[in-house]
Amino acid sequence: MATAVVSGRVDEQVKARAEAFIRAAGLSTGDVIRVVWEHIARTGEVPDVGDAAERLDAARDPMERLGELRASFGACEDLIHLDDAQMRDMIASRYA
Template sequence: MATSLVSGRVSEECKERAAFFIRRAGLTTSDVIRIVWENIARTGEVPKPVEESAAGDQSLETVDNPLMRRFLELRATTPSSDFLRNLTPEGLKEELASRDI
């Protein structure tokens, strides 16, 4: 079976963050692209983009679970950290190795 190269562009931040999750799932970028394209070809359904607010931001008004509500309250009041958000497993190892523990 002949193959074709498929390419696209995303921001560097998106690429790095996605690569972390792809590696954690034991896949490669090529695996993910192939899976998505094969699923589209098989089903005819194109994945819909996830809105930024829907990508894990739950509204407190929609949460009934008290523990989840408390977690969301704490998350909303905790400062964001680009360093931690973008930290890879290798970066974490380097960070811990550089500390005197």
């Protein structure tokens, strides 16, 4: 059977983390790619990636993602009124 090379690009940190899990499962990167592609060829179904496209878009703009995170937490009234010295003291007390 003739073979072909399939390639793609992912973030280096994503690659490193994924490879660790793949190795822990006793597989290689090629094994995982082969299984996914064979599944698609056999069933005609692409695995459901949910809202991965939206997550990828957000990951490309870190400042936008930071804005989303900040908005999701809301304001903490107790903290916004502290001056620098009070903030340092509060943080230091947590690690003393």
